[in-house]
Amino acid sequence: MMLRQLEYLVALANERHFAHAADECSVSQPALSEGIRKLEKELGTPLVRRGHAFQGFTVEGEAVLKWARKLLKDQESLKQEISVLQEGLRGTLRVGTVPAASSTVAILTDKFARTHPDVTVNVQAGLHSADILRRIRNYELDAGLIYAEPEDLAGLLVYRLYSEEHVLLTSVDMLDCLGGATWQKALELPLCLLDSSLRGRQVLEQRLAQEGLSVSPRIECDSIVTLLAHVATGHWASIVPKQWLPPLGQLPEIMITKLDDPVVTSQISIVMEDGNPQTLMSQALTKVIFDTFPTTEPASSRHDK
Known part of the structure; x- marks a missing residue:
C-alpha cells in the first residue's frame, strides 16, 4: 500500500469525480483509477461504486x-514536526465555525496567524x-467552534471558550x-434573526x-453581516449574543441594549x-486558546464515553 493511493482515494472523496480528482493529484485519470484499483486488489474488496460515473x-x-x-494527516504532522525543528511551524490550520461564532473566531485566528x-x-x-x-473526525478540519452538546463530544478534546449573553440591536430612533x-x-x-434551522436561534x-x-421574525438569515445590515437600515431590530459585536468594531448606526430577565445564554x-501525540x-x-481566553477550561477528553 502506498500513501499516493490513499491520496487518490481522498481526492476522489473530495471531488466526487474521477477526472477532477486526477487534476487535484496532478495525474492522468487512468493513473488515478489504476492506483485505486491496485489498492482494492491489495485489500481484497471493492472500495468505489462505479458506473458511467463515480x-x-x-x-x-x-x-x-x-x-x-x-494516515495522510499523520504524514503531514510528521512533516510539520520536522519542519518546526528546522524552520518553525508551517502548513494550514483549518477551522470550522457555527454562524454564531463567525465573528468571534477572529479573536483566535488573528492571534494565531500573527504568532x-x-x-x-x-x-x-x-x-x-x-x-x-x-x-474533525474525518480529518477535514483541525478545530471548530460549536455550541456544546455533551452527547456529541465523546472522544474529542473540547474547551469551553465563553457563554453568550443576548442583547437587543436597534437604530437610535427605534430605541x-x-x-x-x-x-x-x-x-x-x-425583527431580523438567525434562521430557525441554526442552533443559536433554537437556543x-x-x-x-x-x-x-415566543418570537416571530419577519426576516431570517444565516449571516451576521446580513443581519447587521438590516438593523443598520433603521427599519429592523435583532436579538444577538453581545460577544458577536466587539470583533466587528464600531457600529455607529446601531444601539446595543441589555434586556431584562430572562437572561438568554x-x-x-x-x-x-x-x-496522542497531539x-x-x-x-x-x-x-x-489559553492565552486569549484565560478562563478556558476543558469540557471533555478522549476518556469520556
Missing part, C-alpha cells in the same frame, strides 16, 4: 477512507455543529420608541418558551481531535 463508496470504502485521511506567520489559516464559517464534528428594554416589547419589534426560542414567550466551545498545529492552537 457513484460513491462501498461500506468498506468508507472505512478505508477514514483511515486514509488519518505563526508561516501558517495559513483557513476558516470555514456557517457550518452546523454536527457537520464540524464530522469533519427611543421602545419605551423600556423588556423582552415583551423587544419581541413586538420588526433563543427554547429559553423564551420557558418564560411563555448558551455555551460556545472549541473542539479538536484528541490525538499534532504540533493543535498544540500551537491550544496555547493561543
Whole structure:
C-alpha cells in the first residue's frame, strides 16, 4: 500500500469525480483509477461504486477512507514536526465555525496567524455543529467552534471558550420608541434573526418558551453581516449574543441594549481531535486558546464515553 493511493482515494472523496480528482493529484485519470484499483486488489474488496460515473463508496470504502485521511494527516504532522525543528511551524490550520461564532473566531485566528506567520489559516464559517464534528473526525478540519452538546463530544478534546449573553440591536430612533428594554416589547419589534434551522436561534426560542414567550421574525438569515445590515437600515431590530459585536468594531448606526430577565445564554466551545501525540498545529492552537481566553477550561477528553 502506498500513501499516493490513499491520496487518490481522498481526492476522489473530495471531488466526487474521477477526472477532477486526477487534476487535484496532478495525474492522468487512468493513473488515478489504476492506483485505486491496485489498492482494492491489495485489500481484497471493492472500495468505489462505479458506473458511467463515480457513484460513491462501498461500506468498506468508507472505512478505508477514514483511515486514509488519518494516515495522510499523520504524514503531514510528521512533516510539520520536522519542519518546526528546522524552520518553525508551517502548513494550514483549518477551522470550522457555527454562524454564531463567525465573528468571534477572529479573536483566535488573528492571534494565531500573527504568532505563526508561516501558517495559513483557513476558516470555514456557517457550518452546523454536527457537520464540524464530522469533519474533525474525518480529518477535514483541525478545530471548530460549536455550541456544546455533551452527547456529541465523546472522544474529542473540547474547551469551553465563553457563554453568550443576548442583547437587543436597534437604530437610535427605534430605541427611543421602545419605551423600556423588556423582552415583551423587544419581541413586538420588526425583527431580523438567525434562521430557525441554526442552533443559536433554537437556543433563543427554547429559553423564551420557558418564560411563555415566543418570537416571530419577519426576516431570517444565516449571516451576521446580513443581519447587521438590516438593523443598520433603521427599519429592523435583532436579538444577538453581545460577544458577536466587539470583533466587528464600531457600529455607529446601531444601539446595543441589555434586556431584562430572562437572561438568554448558551455555551460556545472549541473542539479538536484528541490525538496522542497531539499534532504540533493543535498544540500551537491550544496555547493561543489559553492565552486569549484565560478562563478556558476543558469540557471533555478522549476518556469520556
